[in-house]
Amino acid sequence: MNINETIKPTNTISAYLAGFLVHATQIGVGVLGYQRIIAKEAGHDAWIAVVLAGLATHLIVLAMTHTLKSYPNADIYGIQVDIFGKWLGTALGVMYAIYFFLSATLILRTYVEVVQTWMFPNLPTWVLTAIILFLAIYTIMGGIRVVAGYTFFSVSATIWLVCDLYYPLQYAQWEYLFPILEVNAEQLFRGMLGMTLSSIGFEILYVIYPYVQNKERLSRSVQTGVLVTNLIYTFVMIVSLVFFSQGQLMRTIWATLNLKKMVYFPILERFELIAISIWLLVILPNIMVYIWSSARGFKRLFGWSLRKTVVMILPVIYVICLLLVSRNQINQLNDLYSKIGLYAAYVYPLVLFVLVKWKQRRRRIKEGATDANVPK
Amino acid sequence: MDQEMARKWLSNTGDLVVEHIDKPNGRVRLYYLSTLADASIVYNELIPKLRLLPLETVGIDEVEKQLGVASSNRVYEVQEAVSRMIHNAIYVHVEGAAFGLAIPSDGTVGRSIQAPEVESVVLGPQIAFVEELNVNLCIIRKYMPTTHLFHERLVAGTEIPVDISVLYLENIVDPENVNTVRQRIQELNVDSHLDSSILAQYITDNERSLFPTLQQTERPDRVIHGLRQGQVAILVEGSPFVLLGPTTLLQFFQSPDDYYLRWVLATFNRIMRMFAMILSLLLTPVYVATLTYHYEMIPADLLLSLAQSRSRVPFPPLWEALLMEIIIELLREAGARLPTKVGQTIGIVGGIVIGQAIVQAGFTSNILIIIVALGALSSFIAPSYMIGSTIRVIRFPMILLAGLLGAMGIVAGFSFLASHLLRQTSLGRPYMYPLYPVRFEDWKDGFIRAPLSSLWLRFKFFNPQQKKRFNREQGQMKKDIDE
Incomplete structure (x- = not known):
């Protein structure tokens, strides 16, 4: 396996699209109900935890871009093999691919759960899952460019949903926010950990990196994408904190959807139903990118064709989605996923960054040493 | 001999x-x-x-x-x-x-040149192509007196050869586009074909798609405009329609009228067309979705009048809507087939008599009649007949999806449409340009039609050899107010 890869120019994407991809993969089902989890730990200072978690994300993304920049055109699967050797590198690669695959599954199942809770209580899981997976596979088969284009459209078509927070803001109780910083550092940190599930997604940068055309602009665009995500999370968090009292917030599972209930037009009520439908556009890029990243992993590690791998992955996702029946199961798996995500997306990139830099330095010393030893 | x-x-x-x-x-x-x-x-x-x-x-x-x-x-x-x-x-x-x-001698019979009927405009030249290739070439040559106009003769059809002319401005066109067109025509291995519409289906990028990926026009001014931008024109003997490629989805919503009117009017018209298309796609499905699943979304007052209107209707909204849509399509198809004079009668019979009677009989609600009529009307706003037909057909799966999954189904339908359009290419170039890949500088002549003086660059999509149409400074020369 080649650690670096050459991608055909017809398959590459512009740097700004990488920003869109990262942003779109971060925003998923998490944003619909992350408020309760964080407020549980950090109380009315939850927004500070969100900001801090955002800053941490920026930092991790910076480490990731630097790790990737150490190679001409490699992705995580190649880098791991380079650092850890063939066997351990491949094993870690498989784990990462399974992690991506698990992400796609959980996002899909959680979304179906939301739809069943809010819109169609009697809709069987298999119908909606099949439809969403069909839409995903149809787009993935068009290649990364089509996936990126779809992501671009979905972000452009859904970003305006933030504006509807104007309606709950009319009923804002700003004194709910005070006194600022009542919590201690440990509570804040636990609040930050609660953000993991919502803000992971940027790790797909590890896989799309070889496909980016103008890599010198990549860092800026990805950081912008992460920044937009963080701004949205912070804004939604603040609105939730001033709209709900702490007691209410603890009892509200999908707080963002409850906020959307406040939207009222002369010809339209119950806006959250529209929002949930449109949310399909938000979660589809998530599922597509994760499935694509996972299939890329198997292609890189074992040389399977991407098309076949995607076709093989889909039934597995479908079956897992059908096996998850109760709300409780989904919740437990989401908690587990959140823990895995913390290590896979926050801790591990830092470790990898250090290892890559250390190995490079050693290589440079070695080469420098051999250069010096060459007799003239 | x-x-x-x-x-x-x-x-x-x-x-x-x-x-x-x-x-x-x-x-x-x-x-x-x-x-x-x-x-x-x-x-x-x-x-x-x-x-x-x-x-x-x-x-x-x-x-x-x-x-x-x-x-x-x-x-x-x-x-x-x-x-x-x-x-x-x-x-x-x-x-x-x-x-x-x-x-050689001339002596074939042919139609005389007439005004365009399929793509009529209010202002601008009133001349359309005819079936004879030489006359069509003559029209283009006459209105485009330049030595750069390159004319390539090709023949397609193994059994009955048909003359095909490929036209382009050799100092502007991207040679790659010409090569693609030439290669696809030369590699064509069919016994014969009749018309440019058929040729278009043979050489298109994705024959299975509903969306046309080559423009088809009977207006010389449109062809000349395309050639000047760097498009390739394909003329076929026996066809009054000229193919233009590569093209984008947005170009199907553009009319030559846009350049003859002043820019605000043209922009207004363009935006209205897009709006009409979305309306045409959405109106009936939204009606079906809200009345089947989400009636709680309609405010009480509106729901009351809707319920009154629907109180006598025995069908669920999906069947009601499908019935009306099919009636409209029947009327349209009948109108297209019948002779002009009878066609008008059918229009009156269909529109007024059936429309009135069907409500009185309690088959559909008044509101649905309004919605379906609006949707049908909107689909006819498209300047290109092809894209209008496409949109009329897409409405049916949309209505079905809305009937099955409500708002969710509509979003799923739109999502599929977006993926499908993103996957399309026209002569190998992205069909959704300039929306994706995003090129804001080409939006000036896409969604809107900016003042002519600011359209100093050729449409980048065609990758023209000469990027500039004229010098910007001269085009936008302004005087200070005290001069």
């Missing part, structure tokens, strides 16, 4: 005419097809000239000199002679000579 041979080669056709001119020392034969060639040339020019030939020598050289025809008209093979004859030529044969002469 003697008479028997000619008859054999032309499948014993009844319209083969052979004129004999016998001189003592040589015999001349004139072969032509009376249905194709201009007989007046034969009798007013060729025969009198040949009768004047001197008695002593009648060879092919003398005949050639006497008739005063160019050497390019020499024909050495029977096959060649016959193929010239079925292209209107008169074949002159001298017994014993090594070659014959094929003298």
Whole structure:
């Protein structure tokens, strides 16, 4: 396996699209109900935890871009093999691919759960899952460019949903926010950990990196994408904190959807139903990118064709989605996923960054040493 | 070639005419097809000239000199002679000579040039292409007097060859586009085809898609505009429609009218067209979705009037909507097939009588009639007939999805549409340009139509060799207010 890869120019994407991809993969089902989890730990200072978690994300993304920049055109699967050797590198690669695959599954199942809770209580899981997976596979088969284009459209078509927070803001109780910083550092940190599930997604940068055309602009665009995500999370968090009292917030599972209930037009009520439908556009890029990243992993590690791998992955996702029946199961798996995500997306990139830099330095010393030893 | 041979080669056709001119020392034969060639040339020019030939020598050289025809008209093979004859030529044969002469003549029947009917505009030239390739080429040449206009003749069809002309401005066009077009036409392996619409389906990027990926127009001004931007035009003998490629989805919502009107009006029209398309796609599905699943979304007052209107309707909204949509499609198809005068009657019968009666009979609600009529009307706003038809067809799966999954189904339908459009290409170039890949500078002549002075760059999508149309400084020259 080649650690670096050459991608055909017809398959590459512009740097700004990488920003869109990262942003779109971060925003998923998490944003619909992350408020309760964080407020549980950090109380009315939850927004500070969100900001801090955002800053941490920026930092991790910076480490990731630097790790990737150490190679001409490699992705995580190649880098791991380079650092850890063939066997351990491949094993870690498989784990990462399974992690991506698990992400796609959980996002899909959680979304179906939301739809069943809010819109169609009697809709069987298999119908909606099949439809969403069909839409995903149809787009993935068009290649990364089509996936990126779809992501671009979905972000452009859904970003305006933030504006509807104007309606709950009319009923804002700003004194709910005070006194600022009542919590201690440990509570804040636990609040930050609660953000993991919502803000992971940027790790797909590890896989799309070889496909980016103008890599010198990549860092800026990805950081912008992460920044937009963080701004949205912070804004939604603040609105939730001033709209709900702490007691209410603890009892509200999908707080963002409850906020959307406040939207009222002369010809339209119950806006959250529209929002949930449109949310399909938000979660589809998530599922597509994760499935694509996972299939890329198997292609890189074992040389399977991407098309076949995607076709093989889909039934597995479908079956897992059908096996998850109760709300409780989904919740437990989401908690587990959140823990895995913390290590896979926050801790591990830092470790990898250090290892890559250390190995490079050693290589440079070695080469420098051999250069010096060459007799003239 | 003697008479028997000619008859054999032309499948014993009844319209083969052979004129004999016998001189003592040589015999001349004139072969032509009376249905194709201009007989007046034969009798007013060729025969009198040949009768004047001197008695002593009648060879092919003398005949050639006497008739005063160019050497390019020499024909050495029977096959060649016959193929010239079925292209209107008169074949002159001298017994014993090594070659014959094929003298071209005009004489085919054709329609006279008329005003465009499919794509009519209020302002701008009122001229449309006709079925004859040469007349169409003449129109383009006449309104585009430039030496850069490059004209390539191709032939497609293994059984019955059809002349195809590929036109482009060689100093502007991207050679890659020309190569793609040429290659696709040359690699075409069908016995024959009739029309540019059929050719378009053969050489299109994705034949299975509902969306047209080559523009088709009967307006010379549209073709000339396309050529100037760097598009490739394909003309087919026997078709009054010219193909233009590569193209984008947005271009199907643009009309030549946009350039004849002032820019605010043109922009307004363009935005209205997009709006109409979305309306046409969404109205009926939204009606079906809200009334089937999400009636809690409708405010109480509105719901009351809706419920009253629907109180007598025995069908669920999905069936009600499908019934109405099918009736509208029936009327449209009937209107397109019937002669003009009867067509109007059908319109009145369909629109007023059926519309009134169906509500009174309690089959559908008033509101649905309004919605379906609006949706149908909107789909006819599209400046391109093809895209209008596409949108009318897409409505049906949308209604079905709305009936099955409500708002969720509509979003899923739109999502599929987005993926599908993103996957399309036109001559290998992205179909959704300039939306994706995003090129804001080309939005100036996409969603909106900016003032002409600011359209100083050619559409980048065509990758023109000359990027600039004119100098921006000169185009936007402004004076200070005190000058």
